[in-house]
Every structure is written in C-alpha cells, then in structure tokens.
Amino acid sequence: MISIALCRTAWLHPGTSYVGNIADPQESMWFLEWTPFSVSHAHSPWTSDFMNYPHGLNLMWNTFTPLAALVIWPITATLGVVVAYNVLITLAFASAAWCAWLALRYLRMSPGASFAGGLLYGFSPYMIGQAGGHLHLVLAFFPPLLLLCVYETVIRQRHSPVLLGLLLGLLCVAEFFTSEELLLDGVVAAVCSVAILALFARDAVASRLPYVARVIGSAVVTSAVLLAWPLSVQFFGPERPIGVNHPKNTYVADLLSFVLPTQNQLIAPSAAVAHANGFSGNPAETTAYLGIPLIILLGFAVWRYWRTRLVRVTSLTALLMAVFAMGSRLHVDGRTTSIPLPWAAVVRLPLLSDALPVRFMVYFYLLAAVLVAVCVSRLSASGARDARASMVAAAAVTVALLPLLPHVPLPASTVTLPQFFSSSRDVSQIPVESTVLTAPFPYRDIVAVSSLVWQAQSGMRYKIVGGYWIGPDPPHTVTPQLERVLTDLGSTGVDETTPALLPALRLELRAACIRTIVVTPGPYAAREADLFARLLNRAPAHELDVLVWWNVNV
Missing domain, CATH: 3.40.50 (Rossmann fold)
Structure with missing residues (x-):
C-alpha cells in the first residue's frame, strides 16, 4: 500500500504517465521491450542496431535490465511498456523492503524490529531518489540477499559449500542482469565487511577459511559459465565507450547531505532544500540524507551494543560505505575541497572508475537497518520485563524515521x-x-x-x-x-x-x-x-x- 501511495500519480494514467522526471525512464522502457523482442526474433540480446542505426549500441554498457524485462514480459506485451515500467517501480519498493525484512529475520531480529528495518531500507532516501529515473538501481532486492548469503558463508556455515556457492553465483548472475553497478558495489561491501570481521575474529580465520574458499570458488565458476558470453560482448564487442562514462567526483555525497533534507522528503524547509539543490550531481543522486535523529539513534546503538560482534562489524562497514559515498575529494555545501578521501585509492581499481560513489548509500541504509533492528530487538527484549523499554524503543524509532518520510506522491511525467x-x-x-x-x-x-x-x-x-x-x-x-x-x-x-x-x-x-x-x-x-x-x-x-x-x- 505504501508503494502504491508513492506512485499514485502515475497510476492515475498508467498508460501515459510514469514515475520520474528525467529522460532515463523512457530509455528503460525501450530496454523492457528490446529484451523479449530480441529473444523472440533471434537477435543478440547484448547489442542492437535498432537504435543509432547503422552503428547500433552495446547494451552491456547501458542500464538495461534483461531479467526484469523477461519477468514483466506478459504485462509489456498486453498493456505496453509504460504500464510495465510503473509496475516494476511500484514493486521495487515493496520487494526491497520485504527482502530486508527477510534478511533481518534471518539474523534473528524480532518481527517488529525487522519491520522497522525493512521500512528504513525499502523506503530510504536512496530508493526515493533513484526512483526518479533509475529502474536498475531501485530494483534493490540484491543487497539484503547478499547480506544473508555472506552471513551464512562466513558465520553459520551450515550447508554444503558447493550448493551455497551455486546459489550465491545464481544470485550474482541475477543481479548482473539487473544492475552491474550494484553487483560491483556489493562485492566491495562484502569484502570490506569480511575483512573487518577477520580483524575481530583472527583466531577463527584459519578454521573457517576453507569453507569460505569453497563457497567463493563455486560461486565464481557458476557466474563465469553463465556470464562468459555477455562479458565478452561488453569488453570485446562493438560500440564500447572509451574512457570514463561519468565525470569524476561529481555524483558524491556532500558532507551536509547527511543532515539536510532534499525536495524528496516530506519535512523539508525551503532553506535546506535550496542548499541541497546546490550539491553536485542531480536530485536523483542526492540520496545520502539521514537526519539528526537517525544519526543519534545509530550512535546510541553502536555505543550501547558495541560488544556485540555484529554491531561492531556492521557499524564499521556502514561508516566505510558512507565515506566511499563521499567520493575521492570531500564536498562541503556544494564546494569541492582539497581534502582527499579513501575512494581516491579504491577508484583506481579495475571497473570501479565507472562506479558512482553516492550509490554506495544503498548498502549504508541496509547496514543502518541492521543497527536499528538490533537496537529495537534488544530494547524490546528488555520490554518483556519493563514496559517502558518497549515504549522507548517504539518512540525512538518513530522519531528517527520521521524525518525520512518521503514526499508523497512521487513526481510523475507524461510521455x-x-x-x-x-x-x-x-x-x-x-x-x-x-x-x-x-x-x-x-x-x-x-x-x-x-x-x-x-x-x-x-x-x-x-x-x-x-x-x-x-x-x-x-x-x-x-x-x-x-x-x-x-x-x-x-x-x-x-x-x-x-x-x-x-x-x-x-x-x-x-x-x-x-x-x-x-x-x-x-x-x-x-x-x-x-x-x-x-x-x-x-x-x-x-x-x-x-x-x-x-x-x-x-
């Protein structure tokens, strides 16, 4: 119901109106039609000369979503690409929130805590901002499921490593055909979290490493076999872009963007919005807003439960994701300073030069949802003995999430x-x-x-x-x-x-x-x-x- 309320303007005329206010959604609609057309007409799904004839384009360098296009094919064929696009955007919020709820329940959080964490992730400023034009980024089911797989691989280790690696490989393939960038960012986030965990549990590394290696090996083999063809087209095929696709250090989180609401929030003073509009990038990428109440709640959770290994690893990884989101040079109130940040070194790694730093915020919000869920679960457990603790937990979460309420409905455009x-x-x-x-x-x-x-x-x-x-x-x-x-x-x-x-x-x-x-x-x-x-x-x-x-x- 929340998803429908957010997208209700587009649903008043779903055949001609769509969620968003930039050109990218119309490009995504073209991709939704191209994938089923290429499959049914025996064309290559990775390249096409139906646009930019006769040279065509290499779709592997574009934001097409072949997995979503195949799933939504029946609606595209019967009701058209505009309706199909609106269905995917509407479902994206609900599916992201549900996957986050599933991951939190897997981490043994209470139902109420999992619900709060799912709301934070599924309707975060990242999701609201990216829904303005980037279908491939708002289909964010992957990060919570990746968290689940990494936790099972590194911590619990209850299942066959080969089978778990196969499932992880299939999940990565599914995300590859949804958003290569979120997959790449997810690999970075997973490596960071596992490295931080290894620092806190050095005595367990030797015993757990063989299992982790078998899982990763199985996942890599699965992914390599299924992705060999599209990857060969991407890196050796025609019409490949030369150089970096986006200006460097532009689509980043400004230092003030963590505390200043944007036009996407319901509670947004005009002065704050005016400052936010001056940040580099565009409104769809200004997605780092947390609000002071949520920052206080996260700080309290880290301070109160620091002895819990999950909190230590989660908080440090979240901090690292926020730092990565700020790019290679610190931005303050729309101005680029000379202060270097860690991303300046990471961005030199292969493929990461094309990643937009601010999009790491999707992983920050997921990790923030874990911290909120831990805090609510622990306070709720105390509430079993003291009713005031439950009331405090509910009030704290309400106050923390209230500034993040999105402006309803989302902007819509007419094609x-x-x-x-x-x-x-x-x-x-x-x-x-x-x-x-x-x-x-x-x-x-x-x-x-x-x-x-x-x-x-x-x-x-x-x-x-x-x-x-x-x-x-x-x-x-x-x-x-x-x-x-x-x-x-x-x-x-x-x-x-x-x-x-x-x-x-x-x-x-x-x-x-x-x-x-x-x-x-x-x-x-x-x-x-x-x-x-x-x-x-x-x-x-x-x-x-x-x-x-x-x-x-x-």
Whole structure:
C-alpha cells in the first residue's frame, strides 16, 4: 500500500504517465521491450542496431535490465511498456523492503524490529531518489540477499559449500542482469565487511577459511559459465565507450547531505532544500540524507551494543560505505575541497572508475537497518520485563524515521504517444525492420526521447537513427549534420538549413537507409515538415495526428 501511495500519480494514467522526471525512464522502457523482442526474433540480446542505426549500441554498457524485462514480459506485451515500467517501480519498493525484512529475520531480529528495518531500507532516501529515473538501481532486492548469503558463508556455515556457492553465483548472475553497478558495489561491501570481521575474529580465520574458499570458488565458476558470453560482448564487442562514462567526483555525497533534507522528503524547509539543490550531481543522486535523529539513534546503538560482534562489524562497514559515498575529494555545501578521501585509492581499481560513489548509500541504509533492528530487538527484549523499554524503543524509532518520510506522491511525467504509433493498423504500414527518422529528433532531450517509447510501443517494428544511450563519445553516426539541424530545430525552432546544405543532408538520409520520415505534433512541427518537404521535394501524407513521408528514396 505504501508503494502504491508513492506512485499514485502515475497510476492515475498508467498508460501515459510514469514515475520520474528525467529522460532515463523512457530509455528503460525501450530496454523492457528490446529484451523479449530480441529473444523472440533471434537477435543478440547484448547489442542492437535498432537504435543509432547503422552503428547500433552495446547494451552491456547501458542500464538495461534483461531479467526484469523477461519477468514483466506478459504485462509489456498486453498493456505496453509504460504500464510495465510503473509496475516494476511500484514493486521495487515493496520487494526491497520485504527482502530486508527477510534478511533481518534471518539474523534473528524480532518481527517488529525487522519491520522497522525493512521500512528504513525499502523506503530510504536512496530508493526515493533513484526512483526518479533509475529502474536498475531501485530494483534493490540484491543487497539484503547478499547480506544473508555472506552471513551464512562466513558465520553459520551450515550447508554444503558447493550448493551455497551455486546459489550465491545464481544470485550474482541475477543481479548482473539487473544492475552491474550494484553487483560491483556489493562485492566491495562484502569484502570490506569480511575483512573487518577477520580483524575481530583472527583466531577463527584459519578454521573457517576453507569453507569460505569453497563457497567463493563455486560461486565464481557458476557466474563465469553463465556470464562468459555477455562479458565478452561488453569488453570485446562493438560500440564500447572509451574512457570514463561519468565525470569524476561529481555524483558524491556532500558532507551536509547527511543532515539536510532534499525536495524528496516530506519535512523539508525551503532553506535546506535550496542548499541541497546546490550539491553536485542531480536530485536523483542526492540520496545520502539521514537526519539528526537517525544519526543519534545509530550512535546510541553502536555505543550501547558495541560488544556485540555484529554491531561492531556492521557499524564499521556502514561508516566505510558512507565515506566511499563521499567520493575521492570531500564536498562541503556544494564546494569541492582539497581534502582527499579513501575512494581516491579504491577508484583506481579495475571497473570501479565507472562506479558512482553516492550509490554506495544503498548498502549504508541496509547496514543502518541492521543497527536499528538490533537496537529495537534488544530494547524490546528488555520490554518483556519493563514496559517502558518497549515504549522507548517504539518512540525512538518513530522519531528517527520521521524525518525520512518521503514526499508523497512521487513526481510523475507524461510521455507523448501519438495516435499513429498506438494504432497497429497505421504503424504496420512501416516496412518491418526498416529505418525511420522521427521528429523531434531523439537525442538526449526528454521530449525527443519519447520516440524511444513510440518505437517500443510498436513492438520494435522499425529501427531509428539517433537515440539515448552510452557509447563512444562522440557517438558513431552517419547523420551528424542532419542530427545537428534537427536537434537545434526541435529545441529552438530555428532552421539554419541553407540551400547549399540540402545535398549533404540528402546524402546522410541515403547513408542511413531512411525509408520513412515521421513528424509528430509539437511546437515546431510545421518547420520540421517544411525542412523535409524541401529535402524530398514532395509533401507528406497526413496519417492520424502525424505527417509521414513514405517510401523515402533520396
């Protein structure tokens, strides 16, 4: 019910509205359609030339979620990609909270304590922020299940190590096909926690190490066998990005972000929000807010139960995750200082250069949920003898979590869906797997990116030039001048096309094998149509609410 309340604005019109307010959700909708389409049409699921034709893209470097796409396939096929996306976002909160509850119950926390910890994790500022645009990061079922597996591997050791390693390997494979970054961050968090545990239990390392080694070996073999193909495409396949995909030390936790609420919180003074808006990154990544009451509660739990090994390991690992989240240089109130942080050394390790530090906060919130659950469980146990202790525990948790209450409902956006693309009769006139040029041109603009949803809604009937993806920079394209002209025209309405430029634009249309051109409704549709009429020397056909040039032959 909490998940539905958060997403209720999108559910008022689930076929055209979606949770979020940036372009990334529309890219995710394209991925939700691509995976089942590639499977049913015998295309490679890891690469595609249906976007950025003819060069295509390497999906392994993009945020596609093939596991979720296959699970949600029946809804995508019947109700469309927008509805499927909203279903996944809504379920993500509930599934994350439930997995955290499951892990805490496994750690023998009381039902009430597990419920409180599940709420903290499943509806944390990390989850609320990332729900604004990053489906692959809000599907956060993996961290709690990883905690469960690591605890069983290192502490309890009750099951066959080969079987446990197989299950751990399958879990990692599932997360690989959901979010490679959360998997990589999880490996870092697990290594840190096990290393810290080894420091506190040095006498037990020798006896437990063989079991741990067998589990890890089995997990590595399982993962290597199942991931050999996609990994080979990722690191040796076409259209790989060169260099770092995101600016360094930008998407980090500001020192003040731990105590200043953002626009995502229900209780957020305007002055605090103004400061938070000045932090580096963007609102979807400003996810480190804890609030002073929760910080006090966590500090009390660590002080009161420090002798418990679980608390020692959990608190130190959580502290390390928070430090990692702050990046390689300390940020204070939006300013980058010269103070170096440990991430400056870690980021030099392979693959970690592409990880965004602030996303370690998902593991911090999970570990914070463990500390809160320990505190509530212990105080509740005391409450069996003293009713006041239970009341104190309930009040402390309520006060600590109250500042984290999200602003309900979450922001929602509307995707423009012309009737032409939603009509199977009309869109079926486009030749199968031919190349279509749509205007506005799809290039990193929240309006123009809607063309990805149109293509997905058509069942991937056609290919497009342009798109929204991660790849080589500058991107490989056969239509650079046409893209520049259409992008400027779609954003400013200014047509700078001279008669001398028309022959070059015609050559680019021919190089891209454009068969159909579609101009959709918009503020500059008349000017876009005029440009194509001059290029093709003929008028368009009126098809429902769009203008179409069929059988383009330059």
